[in-house]
Structures are given as C-alpha cells and as structure tokens.
Amino acid sequence: MIPDYHSNDFATARPEDTVSLRSAAREARATLYAVLNRLELNDLDGEEQPYIDDCLGALAILEEALR
DSSP, X not given: OOOXXXXXXHHTOOHHHHHHHHHHHHHHHXXXXXXXXXXXXXXXXXXXXXXXXXXXXXXXXXXXXXX
C-alpha cells in the first residue's frame, strides 16, 4: 500500500509512525552512503559527478530530517 501523504491520516501521525519514519530515513541514509562510496571509487573520469551530487543532496536532506 502506497501512503497518501496528503491525507488527514498522514498529517496526524502517531508516535510509532514517527519512529518507523526515522528508521526508514536512517536506512535510506546508509544506502545512499554505500552508493556514494561505490560511485566515488569507480569515477575516474568525473562522469559520475552529477550522481554523486544528487547523493550528497539527498544525504543533506536526510541528515537534517534526522536531527
């Protein structure tokens, strides 16, 4: 089931929902760091820089959300 982020149910999230969202954000952060490391290791010509920048931007958003 895909969550409807515009519904009233989402706006009135329960505390346990917040915990699961934080857990998902941490998991996404770990995945992005793994992808970023692979991109940086294999990017000898700078071709992957746009993807690296996207990963860094997403990581910055997640880090802010996890504060």
